[in-house]
Every structure is written in structure tokens, then in C-alpha cells.
Amino acid sequence: MAEEIKNKNGLVLLDFWVSPFGQRCRIALAEKGLAYEYSEQELLGTKSELLLRSNPIHKKIPVLIHDGRPVNESLVILNYLEDAFPDAPPLLPADPYARAQARFWAAYSDKVYEVGSRLWKTKGDAQSQARAEMLQVLGNLDGELGEKPFFAGEKFGFVDLALVPFMPWLMPSFERYGGFSVAEVAPRLAAWADRCMERESVAKTLYPGDKVDEFITLLKKKYGIE
Known part of the structure; x- marks a missing residue:
């Protein structure tokens, strides 16, 4: 046990x-x-x-x-x-303000999952509203990332690992239900996701998008969502 x-x-x-x-x-x-x-x-x-x-x-x-x-x-x-575990490699930056910002954006990243779930659970006006919200969320994340390799700069860290598990849900499932392409609406974020997948910790943890898509289909059947 x-x-x-x-x-x-x-x-x-x-x-x-x-x-x-x-x-x-x-x-x-x-x-x-x-x-x-x-x-x-x-x-x-x-x-x-x-x-x-x-x-x-x-x-x-x-x-x-x-x-x-x-x-x-x-x-x-x-x-x-x-x-x-203070002796383990840190995920957060040392500067207090930078730490606060990292925590803010990590919490904000939850919106990708929350809004995305509404894309496959709803239809009509509710789904259209969720789509508009998702595009805004992706735009905000893309803007915060900017031209940096990772959200904190050169180093993979707190915001990256908080956000990257949502990417196999976003692509292709949330994209399909929302009728948008991440590569088109948030190209820097799409490239960032590819960089994150090159890390062993990420590649060994995340499942391919098609497996996530199968799971969402299972959830739809379980909850009677057409």
C-alpha cells in the first residue's frame, strides 16, 4: 500500500x-x-x-x-x-518580485484548462463565448512570453511547467472544438511548447494529444455530452 x-x-x-x-x-x-x-x-x-x-x-x-x-x-x-527541498534545483527565481510574477502567470495558466473544458462541454453561444475567452487567454500568454525562450528567460521554470501540461489538451482537442489554430493565434506559444517537449522531464511525462483526445471523447460519453 x-x-x-x-x-x-x-x-x-x-x-x-x-x-x-x-x-x-x-x-x-x-x-x-x-x-x-x-x-x-x-x-x-x-x-x-x-x-x-x-x-x-x-x-x-x-x-x-x-x-x-x-x-x-x-x-x-x-x-x-x-x-x-531547498537544496534541490529551484523552479522559482530568487528575486521576490520575479517570484510573485511567476506565481501569477502559473495561476493564470489554469484558464487554458478551465476555458478549454467549456469548449468541449458546450455548444452555441456558450461555446462561442468560450472560444473568444480562449483566444484572449492565449494572446495574453503569448504576449507575456514574448521573444524569450521560456517564461522566465533562458531557463525552464515555474510558469513553463505549470502551463505545458495543458498543451496536449489544447492541441488538437481544444483547437478543434474552438475552431482555431494555436500556431496562428499564438505562434510564439506554439514554438515554446515544442521547446518544452525537448526536455526529458516533459517528454517522459506528457501523453500525445491524440491520447488526450480519446480521453475527452470518453468523458463526453460518460457525461452524455453530444
């Missing part, structure tokens, strides 16, 4: 294979070189007692268990890793 697993860092990650929020944590752990035990959770059926006990408020993944104590919510987990 996951509770009984021991490793030198005392870390167990409760997760679900296609979750972009869990993938954030997996990429961060890889970038920091931290060993951990992975515990795949059932989200579409009966949830495990371990998950319900570890996250009784939201009852969802990801949950990072460190020496028996749970930490919930992906961005909270990323910040926790910064604090709990």
Missing part, C-alpha cells in the same frame, strides 16, 4: 495518468531530481480511501504525501517543493 512505501524523500504522489495538474507535479519532481512513489488513482469510479483521507475537502488529485502528511492542489504542491 502507498502508506507503507518508503523512499529517501518520504514522498508519495497520488495522481491520475492524464491529469495536467498531476503532470505539473511529476515534471517538478523530475526537474528537482526527487525520488517519489507514484500511486495511480481511480477518478471515474470509486475513489480510494487513501485519496479521500488525504484530500477530504476536494476529494481529487494531485496529492503529495510527504512523510505521511498530505499537501493538496498542484500549485501549492509546487511551492511546497520549493520550501521543503
Whole structure:
């Protein structure tokens, strides 16, 4: 059982294979070189007692268990890793203002998933509104990235790993449901996604867009969405 697993860092990650929020944590752990035990959770059926006990408020993944104590919510987990393992390679910049900006844009990146989910769950005016919102979100992210290789500059970091797990959802699924092309509306962001995929931590964690598309189709069938 996951509770009984021991490793030198005392870390167990409760997760679900296609979750972009869990993938954030997996990429961060890889970038920091931290060993951990992975515990795949059932989200579409009966949830495990371990998950319900570890996250009784939201009852969802990801949950990072460190020496028996749970930490919930992906961005909270990323910040926790910064604090709990100060000797590991940092994800956040040293400057306080730059750190604040990184946290802001990492939180903002959640809109890609939130708005994108409305693209495949809705039709008509609601879908048109979601499309307009998505184009604005992508434009804002593309503008913040600018001509930099990564959001913090030359180095892959906090905002990059927070945002990049949404890319296989965005391309091709959100694109198709929204009737747009990321390469056309946010070309710098599209090129950035390709650069991120060259990193081992990202390439080994993310699934191809067609696998994500299959999962979205499964969700549509489960929830009776035509």
C-alpha cells in the first residue's frame, strides 16, 4: 500500500495518468531530481480511501504525501517543493518580485484548462463565448512570453511547467472544438511548447494529444455530452 512505501524523500504522489495538474507535479519532481512513489488513482469510479483521507475537502488529485502528511492542489504542491527541498534545483527565481510574477502567470495558466473544458462541454453561444475567452487567454500568454525562450528567460521554470501540461489538451482537442489554430493565434506559444517537449522531464511525462483526445471523447460519453 502507498502508506507503507518508503523512499529517501518520504514522498508519495497520488495522481491520475492524464491529469495536467498531476503532470505539473511529476515534471517538478523530475526537474528537482526527487525520488517519489507514484500511486495511480481511480477518478471515474470509486475513489480510494487513501485519496479521500488525504484530500477530504476536494476529494481529487494531485496529492503529495510527504512523510505521511498530505499537501493538496498542484500549485501549492509546487511551492511546497520549493520550501521543503531547498537544496534541490529551484523552479522559482530568487528575486521576490520575479517570484510573485511567476506565481501569477502559473495561476493564470489554469484558464487554458478551465476555458478549454467549456469548449468541449458546450455548444452555441456558450461555446462561442468560450472560444473568444480562449483566444484572449492565449494572446495574453503569448504576449507575456514574448521573444524569450521560456517564461522566465533562458531557463525552464515555474510558469513553463505549470502551463505545458495543458498543451496536449489544447492541441488538437481544444483547437478543434474552438475552431482555431494555436500556431496562428499564438505562434510564439506554439514554438515554446515544442521547446518544452525537448526536455526529458516533459517528454517522459506528457501523453500525445491524440491520447488526450480519446480521453475527452470518453468523458463526453460518460457525461452524455453530444
